[in-house]
Amino acid sequence: MLALTRDFIDTFVTRCPNGAADKRIESLILKLKKKGDSVGGKVTCIVTAPPKGLGEPVFNKTEALLAHAMLSIPATKGFEIGSGFGCIQQTGSEHNDPWITDNSGNIRTLTNNSGGTLGGITNGEPIIFSVAFKPPATIKMDQDTVNLKGEYRRIKAKGRHDPCVVARAVPIVEAMASLVLVDLIYQHRSRLTL
DSSP states (O other), X not given: OOOOOHHHHTTSTTSOSXXXXXXXXXXXXXXXXXXXXXXXXXXXXXXXXXXXXXXXXXXXXXXXXXXXXXXXXXXXXXXXXXTGGGGGGSOHHHHOOOEEEOTTSOEEXXXXXXXXXXXXEEOSSOEEEEEEEOOOSOOSSOEEEXXXXXXXXXXXOOSOOOSXXXXXHHHXXXXXXXXXXXXXXXXXXXXXXX
């Protein structure tokens, strides 16, 4: 399996670590930029080897804190963790995440459908979540609006604007996830010293 490191991901213009997909995405962005339009996208973050036991079962659930942080980033419109919205297509027996012992004798989950958390607490599996970013609203195309009197107007933005913010968002998502997890690690350590 390919190791998805920051250095590897940063070799792709769109930060999509798949050569063919990277080229298709870049082509679409450039096509839309030429038209004066924009496009959104999704950033998936994978936190490998997180400590077990971070978070709380109600108000400070790990996934809730991550969602709060991610949705605080400008242009975000969605957050999902683990199987996310795809879980609605599954039954309970399909989605359940049974515990197993792997070939090395480690206890872990079979599917990680939960995305690295169970009941709001990290279980040691990779934390996997995605953040949706909307297309930038400031585009170089005529757009309908109204003024403060409610009168119909057409506007056209001027200046330099990104046709897609997703590639720029990757290090921001990473930084926000790091801040949440460091806070949780310090909270966890402080409880251990009581």
